[in-house]
Structures are given as C-alpha cells and as structure tokens.
Amino acid sequence: xxxFNIDQYEITVSVxxxxxxxxxxxxxxDDANTTFNISTITSHDESDNEPDAxxxxxxxxxxxxxxxxxxxxxxxxxxxxxxxHPPKRKLPKEGELFSRWIFYHLYHHRNLQPEKIALxxxxxxxxxxxxxxxxxxAIKTANYMSHHGIKKGDRIAMxxxxxVEYVFYQLGAYLLGAVPVLINPSHIAADKFEIIECxxxxxxxxxxxxxxxxxxxxxxxCQHVFVLAEDLSVIYIxxxxxxxxxxxxxxxxxxxxxxxxxxxxxxxxxxxxxxxxAKPKFVAHSSQSxxxxxxxxxxxxxxxxxxxxxxxxxxxxHHLITSGLHCHDAWSYLYxxxxxxxxxxxxxxxxxxxxxxxxxxxxGLIEQYxxxxxxxxxxxxxxxxxxxxxxIYDITSLKIVANTGTTLSKTIAQKIKQMLNVSVTQAYSAxxxxxxxxxxxxxSLDSNVLSCGTPFTGTQIFQIADLRTEREVExxxxxxxWVSGNSLFTEYIGENADNDSRIxxxxxxxxxxxxxxxxxxxxxxxxxxxxxxxxxxxxxxxxESIMSxxxxxxxxxxxxxxxxLWCGVLIKDDDSAPSIDELDKILKKHKVLANVSKIxxxxxxxxxxxxxxxxxxxxxxxxxxxxxxxxxxxSESYI
Numbered sequence: 312x313x314x315f316n317i318d319q320y321e322i323t324v325s326v327x328x329x330x331x332x333x334x335x336x337x338x339x340x341d342d343a344n345t346t347f348n349i350s351t352i353t354s355h356d357e358s359d360n361e362p363d364a365x366x367x368x369x370x371x372x373x374x375x376x377x378x379x380x381x382x383x384x385x386x387x388x389x390x391x392x393x394x395x396h397p398p399k400r401k402l403p404k405e406g407e408l409f410s411r412w413i414f415y416h417l418y419h420h421r422n423l424q425p426e427k428i429a430l431x432x433x434x435x436x437x438x439x440x441x442x443x444x445x446x447x448x449a450i451k452t453a454n455y456m457s458h459h460g461i462k463k464g465d466r467i468a469m470x471x472x473x474x475v476e477y478v479f480y481q482l483g484a485y486l487l488g489a490v491p492v493l494i495n496p497s498h499i500a501a502d503k504f505e506i507i508e509c510x511x512x513x514x515x516x517x518x519x520x521x522x523x524x525x526x527x528x529x530x531x532x533c534q535h536v537f538v539l540a541e542d543l544s545v546i547y548i549x550x551x552x553x554x555x556x557x558x559x560x561x562x563x564x565x566x567x568x569x570x571x572x573x574x575x576x577x578x579x580x581x582x583x584x585x586x587x588x589a590k591p592k593f594v595a596h597s598s599q600s601x602x603x604x605x606x607x608x609x610x611x612x613x614x615x616x617x618x619x620x621x622x623x624x625x626x627x628x629h630h631l632i633t634s635g636l637h638c639h640d641a642w643s644y645l646y647x648x649x650x651x652x653x654x655x656x657x658x659x660x661x662x663x664x665x666x667x668x669x670x671x672x673x674x675g676l677i678e679q680y681x682x683x684x685x686x687x688x689x690x691x692x693x694x695x696x697x698x699x700x701x702x703i704y705d706i707t708s709l710k711i712v713a714n715t716g717t718t719l720s721k722t723i724a725q726k727i728k729q730m731l732n733v734s735v736t737q738a739y740s741a742x743x744x745x746x747x748x749x750x751x752x753x754x755s756l757d758s759n760v761l762s763c764g765t766p767f768t769g770t771q772i773f774q775i776a777d778l779r780t781e782r783e784v785e786x787x788x789x790x791x792x793w794v795s796g797n798s799l800f801t802e803y804i805g806e807n808a809d810n811d812s813r814i815x816x817x818x819x820x821x822x823x824x825x826x827x828x829x830x831x832x833x834x835x836x837x838x839x840x841x842x843x844x845x846x847x848x849x850x851x852x853x854x855e856s857i858m859s860x861x862x863x864x865x866x867x868x869x870x871x872x873x874x875x876l877w878c879g880v881l882i883k884d885d886d887s888a889p890s891i892d893e894l895d896k897i898l899k900k901h902k903v904l905a906n907v908s909k910i911x912x913x914x915x916x917x918x919x920x921x922x923x924x925x926x927x928x929x930x931x932x933x934x935x936x937x938x939x940x941x942x943x944x945x946s947e948s949y950i
Contacts, residue, residue, distance in 0.1 A: 409578045409598040410485040410571055413646060414446075417482075420652040421446045429649060431629075431656045432475050433676060440475050442652070445482075447565040448475070452483030454567065455560035459535055459553075461511055463488035466580065468507075468530050469637075470494040470522060471515035473657040476539055476557065477636055478645070480513045483560070485578070486571065492580040492593065493637040499525060504582055504591045505805030511535035513557065516546070523549055531806075575599075580804055581639050583742030593804040594742050603798040604639060604745035607767055608738065609647040611749060612713060616684055619710040619734060628653040629680040633673055633687075635660040639742045640686055640715050656680055670694050674704040681708040688716035688922035689723065696726045697865060709733050715740055717922045718834055719761045720856030724752050739763030739834055743800045743818060747772065748832045759901060760856045762831045770796035772832055774824055789848075791838050792824035793817050823850055840926055842871050844905045851926070857901050858894050863887035868916050870929045875908035879933055882912055 420427065425443035432438040440448065461467065467489050471477050484491045489510075498504045499521045508531045514522045519538050526533045539557035540546055548554050577595040596604065616623060630648045632655060634641040648655040658676055670691075676682065687695075692714065700706065712727055713736045724735045735752040750764025766772050773783050774790030784790045795817045803810050812819040823835040835841075835850030842849045851869045854876075858867055864880040864887065871877070882888045894907045911933050917925040 407598070407602075408571075408573070408575055409601045410488070412598075412602060413482070413485060413650070414571070416650045416652070417442065417446050417449075420649075424652065427652065428654045430475050430478060431654060431680075432473070433656055434473060434659045438475060445478070445649075448479040448560070449482035449486055450565045450567045451563045452479045452560040453486040454563045454565075456480075456483055456489070456511070456537075457487060458563070459511075459555060461487060461489055461535070464576065465489045465510035466492050466508065468492045468494055468509040468512040468522070468533065469514075470496055470499050470518045471513065471539065472496070472517065473632070473636055473660060474515070474539070475657070476515075478657075479560070480537070481636075486567065488571065490577045490580060490595075492582075493642065494582050495591070495635065495637050496521070498582055498591050504529060505593055505803075505807055506531060507580075507593050507805045508532045511537065513537045514539070515557075516540040519546060523547070523552075526552060577801060577804070579642070581642075581742045582637065583639075592808065595801045595804045597801050600745070600798050600800060604643045605646045605650070607798065608740075608746035608749060609644060612684070612711070612736070613647075613651070615734070615736070615751065616711055620683055623683045623710070629656055629682055630654065631656045631658060631673070631676055631680065631682045631685055633658045633660060633685070639745060640740060643745065644686060656682070670698055670700060671703075674700040674706055677706045677709060678704045682706075683708055684711045684713065685709065686713050686715055689714060689719045690717075690918050690922035692719065692723055692727050693866065696723065696730065699730070701731055706731065711736065713738065714761070715746075717924075718763070718836070718852050718856065720859050721754070721759055721761060722856070722859050724761055725754065728752065735761075737761040737763055739832055741820060741822075743820070744770075744794050744796065744798045747794060747796065747798065750831065756831075760833070760853055762827070762833045764832065765830055766832060767796075770794065770798065772824075772826060774826065786826060786828055789823060789825045789835070792820045792822045792832075792834070794820055823848070842869065842876065843874075844871075844876055847904070849903075849905065851924075854898075854903065854905065857903060858897055860897055861889045861893060863889045863893075866916050868913075868924055868926075868929055870926070870933065872908070872933075876905055877909045877911065877933060878907055879911045879913040879916065879929065881914075881916060888912065 420442045429442045429445040430440040537557040739748040740746040747770045748764040836852045866881040868879045
C-alpha cells in the first residue's frame with residue numbers, strides 16, 4: 312500500500328460546537344487567517360460522487376472497509392487517490408456555489424489529465440493551454456488581483472477580444488469571489504450602456520482607450536485598470552486611475568492562500584439590450600441560474616451529438632467558439648466544454664458576419680480541428696449557403712448546427728441540412744434566462760419558420776394577449792412571452808436600473824410568441840418591431856422567412872410605410888430581382904393576408920453580431936423622406 316504522508320496536508324480543526332460549518336459569515340470573517348488549499352476540492356458534500364469500493368484498488372478498498380467497520384469516531388474515511396474515470400456529475404445540489412462547482416471539475420481534470428489541452432487560441436497565432444496550466448493561470452491571476460486590492464464582492468469590468476487571458480481573469484475572479492462584468496466592446500466604444508460601479512477593469516490594448524474615456528462617466532469607482540498590452544510604454548497613463556500590466560500575473564505564485572466564496576450572490580453580469588431596453592442593461596445571474604445556463608441546454612445538445620457521432624471524443628473532442636466570450640451562449644459553451652474535460656478552440660469574433668474572409672476562417676478551423684458542432688445564427692448560415700464553403704473546405708466532421716439568436720426559416724434549414732449533411736437545431740434564448748427551449752429540425756413539423764422547441768423541465772412559458780390587460784391567451788394564439796424558472800436572472804444592475812419587467816417569479820421578455828397544441832414555443836421577434844398590416848400585428852421575421860422562398864435575392868427586410876408593406880432586397884444579379892406579383896403569390900400561397908406595395912434594392916442590410924436586423928436603420932436605407940415617418944431611437948445592441 313502506498314505510504315501515507317500526512318505532512319503534505321494542512322489540517323484545521325474546530326472544537327467550537329456553536330460554530331456551524333454552514334455559517335458563511337463566520338467562515339469568511341477573517342480571510343487573512345484562513346488557509347485554503349484549492350487542490351483538495353472534492354465532492355465531499357455529495358454522497359453520489361464518492362467512489363464505490365470496486366472503483367478503488369483492492370488493497371485500498373480493504374482498508375476503507377476496515378475503517379467503515381470500526382466504531383471509532385476519530386477515524387475518517389478519506390479517498391487516497393482519484394478514481395480511474397471522471398465521475399458523473401449532474402446538476403449541483405441547491406445552494407452549491409458556481410465557483411466551487413466549476414473548480415471541482417477543473418481540478419478533477421487537472422489531476423487525471425494535466426497535459427490535456429483545455430484551450431487553443433486561434434486569433435493571431437495558435438496558443439495552447441493545458442488543464443494544469445489553466446488552473447495555475449487562474450490561481451496566479453487571482454493572487455495578482457488580490458495583491459492589488461481586489462476582494463470578494465468587487466465588480467470587475469472586462470472588455471476584450473477572445474483570448475486565453477480573458478478566461479484566466481474570469482476564473483481568477485470566480486476564485487476570489489469577485490464578479491466579472493462582461494462588456495461588449497461595441498457597447499463601450501459607443502458609450503452605450505447603463506452607469507455601473509466597478510472596482511477595477513481588465514481590458515486589452517484595442518479597447519484601452521474606450522475604457523479610459525468612460526471610466527469616470529459610466530464605470531464609476533474604477534480605480535484599477537489591468538491592461539493586456541505587450542508594451543505599456545506606448546499607452547497613455549492618466550492620473551485618475553492605477554494602470555497595471557495585465558500580464559503581471561505570470562510572475563505570481565500558483566498557491567492560492569485565500570478562502571473561496573462561501574456565500575452566494577451575483578456570479579456574473581452580462582450586458583444585454585433585451586427587447587424592451589432603450590440601451591444595453593447589465594444582467595446579474597446567481598450561482599443557480601449560471602449553472603443552469605451552462606449545463607441544461609448543452610447537456611441535451613451533447614447527448615444529441617453522441618447519438619449522431621458516438622466516437623467524436625475519441626477522434627478529437629474539440630469545440631469551436633466564434634462569438635465573443637461576453638455573449639451568454641459563448642460563455643456557457645466555454646464552461647460546459649471545460650467541465651467535460653474537452654478542448655475549446657477560441658477564434659476571433661467579428662461584427663461583419665457577411666465577410667467572406669471570416670467565413671473562410673471558420674471553415675478552415677472546422678477542417679483543421681475536425682469540429683463536430685458549431686453555434687451559428689441565421690445570417691451566418693445564409694453565408695454558408697451563399698458561398699458554398701463545403702465545396703472548398705472539408706467540413707464533413709460537422710454533425711450538428713445549432714442555431715441561436717433570430718429565428719431560422721425552413722428554406723435555409725433545409726439547404727443547410729442537405730448541403731452539409733448535418734442535423735439542425737433551433738433554440739429560444741436570451742441573456743436574462745439562457746436557453747429555455749430547444750428542438751431538432753423536422754421538415755414534417757415546421758411549415759415556414761422553425762419553432763424554438765419544447766420548454767425545458769422547470770421552465771414555464773405563456774403569452775398575454777394585450778399589454779394592458781396582461782391576461783393569458785388561449786393555446787395557439789399569439790401574444791407577449793413571459794418566462795419563469797430557475798434559470799431566470801436575479802436583477803438588472805446599474806445606477807438607473809429598471810426592473811419593472813420582473814413581476815415576482817415572472818419576466819416579461821418583450822418577445823412576440825405562441826405555444827402550439829404540442830407545447831412548442833414559436834417566436835416572432837420583439838413586440839416593439841411588429842408590423843401592422845390591415846389592422847393586424849404581424850412578425851416581420853415571419854414575413855421575411857416566407858418570402859425567402861424566392862430564389863432571386865440573397866436577403867430581404869420588411870418595414871411599414873404608413874399602411875403599406877415595403878420590402879428591401881439584396882439581389883443576386885440584375886435579372887433576378889423579384890417583382891411585386893411574385894412576392895404576393897408567395898404570401899398568398901401561405902395564406903398571409905398582406906400585399907407588397909414597393910420593392911427597394913439595397914446594397915446591404917444592417918445586422919448585429921448575432922444576425923438581428925437593425926430595423927431602426929432600415930427607413931434611412933429605403934430613402935424615406937416622408938414627413939410622417941418617425942425613426943425610433945436605436946435600441947438594439949451588437950450582440
């Protein structure tokens with residue numbers, strides 16, 4: 312039997328019966344006198360995670376059995392070495408903190424497979440980080456921030472492009488009990504978000520100037536800025552904040568001497584526009600909602616992946632993220648991959664989703680790393696169809712294309728499924744509650760636009776017929792979508808935060824939707840963007856998806872001009888432009904009581920990073936100069 316050396320452990324014993332081990336306030340009262348070795352994180356609070364006797368070597372199992380048969384209370388059963396395979400860790404028990412849940416898995420993978428690659432950064436040049444280096448980097452970052460005064464509960468604004476350092480600083484904040492505030496770079500460049508208090512900021516070189524500009528105006532109380540720049544001598548250093556080298560954590564020790572958080576609160580804060588927001592809001596999530604965002608949807612998606620390709624992990628086990636890590640879906644995908652002990656490839660994000668070079672980059676990474684699953688929005692999928700990248704790159708490893716963001720038309724879904732030989736899924740999600748419904752595309756079920764699937768267990772969805780009465784409508788009728796469930800965010804944060812959309816356990820999403828008789832949710836976009844045609848409300852996304860059956864244009868957008876329905880199209884060539892009669896026939900075919908009044912040829916259709924049409928800009932592009940035309944304030948975000 313392996314010799315047991317007790318000198319490698321530091322043991323603290325409390326004999327005060329009044330000191331309840333669950334009292335978080337007592338345990339956190341004196342961080343300076345608390346030594347916590349994070350490498351000893353285990354699932355001691357969950358009996359179903361303890362190794363069975365047959366999983367441990369025979370001689371160790373025999374000793375453990377002797378201990379169990381002994382009535383001496385001074386003997387404690389301690390697993391001497393890890394089991395041979397990762398434990399099946401389901402959702403954490405109620406009250407388990409997000410940081411402890413994440414680091415339990417990270418340390419498990421570090422102990423079993425320290426050289427396994429956790430992250431591959433493919434932004435400028437390839438950089439690989441193993442699970443051992445990932446944990447060490449998180450600890451070093453936590454020590455570095457703690458050394459400069461960052462403590463539990465502090466908010467840390469983070470604004471940068473995808474990188475391994477972005478992940479290090481997020482994990483370091485969770486380790487300290489600080490709260491990462493993930494800001495979209497386009498929001499901060501436009502000074503377009505609510506005022507929020509943060510103790511520090513972490514920023515890369517490209518976004519450093521924007522952070523300085525808004526520090527005193529929008530990010531109050533910010534005294535520390537960590538800059539990820541290769542040469543600090545070339546940047547401007549203002550007098551009102553402390554500037555630190557963002558790479559300084561590399562010189563710090565990898566032994567964590569602070570206690571991890573024991574009390575739940577805000578875990579992560581995302582920036583989101585939402586359907587009702589005049590400007591992006593800060594959305595705070597707790598441990599429970601964060602865990603559900605990471606686990607619930609992707610666990611179902613990965614079960615489907617295993618069904619489609621049972622050997623995908625033995626072949627590669629790589630997963631690609633092309634959205635910014637400030638997005639809730641990319642953030643959730645990252646941590647689910649790390650929990651499973653697989654490899655996440657971080658690519659640069661872009662706001663120009665029509666850019667052919669970006670599509671080439673994505674297709675090249677799919678070919679290089681044999682990616683089996685990608686998250687893509689409807690506009691991204693249209694690019695796959697337009698440029699036919701499957702004829703240029705070998706992307707046969709793809710098994711699932713998961714659509715997020717805007718709704719996907721049946722026409723595009725069928726083309727993607729046939730061209731790439733993949734399964735297509737559709738989901739309903741938002742920053743405020745993550746993904747709450749999901750379904751595999753089935754041609755026999757969907758007519759024009761893919762449904763968003765069946766709500767997950769524990770999540771309820773219903774609609775109201777009128778914004779004034781707020782009464783629930785009958786099944787099959789359209790109205791505003793309300794959501795309730797454990798994945799719901801805690802509150803909006805900010806100096807002028809308005810939480811009127813929260814009514815007790817319910818949240819008004821501001822989306823136009825319907826639940827059919829099979830309990831499937833259908834989403835038609837924000838209520839504020841509905842078109843009024845012949846006295847009835849209609850979803851512009853539904854109309855655009857239906858008219859996409861016409862093969863003469865690449866993209867289409869609709870808008871109201873008074874009582875008229877106008878369409879803007881991106882034509883393939885001069886001879887393929889659709890006529891009004893052709894579009895009216897398509898609408899009549901689908902029993903839509905609407906007629907097109909005018910067709911305008913556009914050079915481009917403005918869309919956000921996740922494919923949403925920036926509809927406030929459409930009247931300008933249509934060259935409207937009507938006196939009665941009122942252009943709404945830009946209330947949409949680039950996420």
